[in-house]
Amino acid sequence: MAAAYLVHPVLLLFSIIKLVFSMRKFIVFFKNFVIIKIVNDSDFHFLSPKGGGRMVRLYAEELTVRYDDRTIFERLSVRIPDRQITAIIGPNGCGKSTLLKTLTRIISPQSGAVILDGQAISQQPTKELAKKMAILPQTPEATSGLTVGELVSYGRFPYQKGFGRLTKRDYEAIDWALDVTKTADLKHRPVDALSGGQRQRVWIAMALAQETDIIFLDEPTTYLDIAHQLEVLELLERLNQEEGRTIVMVLHDINQAARFADYIIAMKAGAIIKSGRSEDVICREVLRDVFGIDADIGRDPRTNKPICFTYQLLKEA
Numbered sequence: 001m002a003a004a005y006l007v008h009p010v011l012l013l014f015s016i017i018k019l020v021f022s023m024r025k026f027i028v029f030f031k032n033f034v035i036i037k038i039v040n041d042s043d044f045h046f047l048s049p050k051g052g053g054r055m056v057r058l059y060a061e062e063l064t065v066r067y068d069d070r071t072i073f074e075r076l077s078v079r080i081p082d083r084q085i086t087a088i089i090g091p092n093g094c095g096k097s098t099l100l101k102t103l104t105r106i107i108s109p110q111s112g113a114v115i116l117d118g119q120a121i122s123q124q125p126t127k128e129l130a131k132k133m134a135i136l137p138q139t140p141e142a143t144s145g146l147t148v149g150e151l152v153s154y155g156r157f158p159y160q161k162g163f164g165r166l167t168k169r170d171y172e173a174i175d176w177a178l179d180v181t182k183t184a185d186l187k188h189r190p191v192d193a194l195s196g197g198q199r200q201r202v203w204i205a206m207a208l209a210q211e212t213d214i215i216f217l218d219e220p221t222t223y224l225d226i227a228h229q230l231e232v233l234e235l236l237e238r239l240n241q242e243e244g245r246t247i248v249m250v251l252h253d254i255n256q257a258a259r260f261a262d263y264i265i266a267m268k269a270g271a272i273i274k275s276g277r278s279e280d281v282i283c284r285e286v287l288r289d290v291f292g293i294d295a296d297i298g299r300d301p302r303t304n305k306p307i308c309f310t311y312q313l314l315k316e317a
Contacts, residue, residue, distance in 0.1 A: 057082050058103070058214065058246075063112035065098055072098045073270035075112070080214075085240050085247040087261035089254055089281075091291055095270045096250045097138065100218050103248070104135045130158040134207035138218040138250075142191040148202050149187040152177055155209030177208040181235060197228030204235065215239070217249040221256070229253075233260050254291075258282040258306045266290045282306040288314065 058080040065072045072095045080086055080103075088096045101107040103114055105121050113120045121129055134155070142151050155177065156170040166174075178184040181201045186194065191202060200220060207215055217236070221229040237260055239245045251257045257264055257278070264281040266274045267290070274286045283306065287295045295311040 056080075058114075058116050060103060060114045061112055063099075063102055063109045063114070065095075065102055065107060065109050071270065076270070076272065077112075078103075078265065078272065078275075080246065080248055081263050083240070083244045083246055084262040085236065085260055086249070086263045086265065087257035088248070088250045088265045088267060089252070089257050089290070090267035090273075094267045096267055097218050099267070100135075100216055100248070100250055104133060104216050105129065106135070127158045130210065130212070132212055133214040133216065134210040134212045135216040136203050136207050136218065136220060138222065140203050144192060146191050147188055148178075148183060148191055148194070148205075149174065151191050151202060152183075152187075152206045152209050155206040155211075158210065173209050173211055177205040180208060180239070181205040195228075196224050197231055200224060200228070200232055201235065204232070208239070213244075214246040214248065217247070219250050219252065221251070221253070229256070236260070254282060254287070255300075255307050258308075259300065259303055278305050282308065287311070 056079055060076070060078050063076045063078075064074045076095075076099070078099070088099065090096050098107060102109055105114070108122065113122070115121070116124070116129070116132060152174050153166060153170070156166060156173060159170065160166075175184070178187060181204055183198065183201050183205050186198060186202065191199060194202065204217075204220075215236075220232050220236070224232065233256060236247050236249070240247050251261075258281075259278075261278060264275065264278055265272055266281050266286055273290050274281050280286075282297065284295055284297055287293055287297075287308070292314050293311045294314050296309045297306050298309050299305070300307040
């Protein structure tokens, strides 16, 4: 190949131009995709950032976020338990997705800070931050024509230097991500030819190839049928239990939140109404306050977690 480039220098020039344009396209994609109420629950052993124990890895203090003249939330503080599955629930427009985007630096707060490993994420280099956290947006879109293998390889961007090619370690991470998400057989298929459930697993594979300790997902079950919803949630559960990943996700289904999450944050109108174990949050009083419904709560015979059997809108007095 080197001899061919010496004999035909024009080929080398065109190869370099093609590589530069490919990298520019990839960097734009990466920047668009990747880059984040104080709790009093002793069962989760939150570690104070201000003394009295070890430092909690990820927390936010006094966050204020506004869009134009609209305040989404003001002076909001939150802790994310390590190596747990956290679900954020609440009615439409309450600030769930905005909180997720702020925790991952997609949105910059007007005041306050998100702290990861003792340092504000706003001060951490993008590639270094991307080695710690990955995010799956609500409606991710892949460049037309990308194969599954190519998309998943984008998760290795934080580890590449300059225009470096994928290394053996990169390919190992990609293959592992494909295997654990059961998408290895799709590796050479175009992403836009996949079903909804397959596509969602492929996006999760890309996030896994990033090899981060923390994974954020914004409504990962949206537009999926019930079987594919369970497929995705059970995958995330395995990643938490077997790999020790910290999972933070926005969910609309309160029964799914109760079943799969170790910790639940319930929001309403930009405020955290209640946070804690599913037993503390998925209860009649909290659902009445957060969603305006009168719910009958029991126990799931399979998991012994809370489950909402029936509900109706609260009647006006």
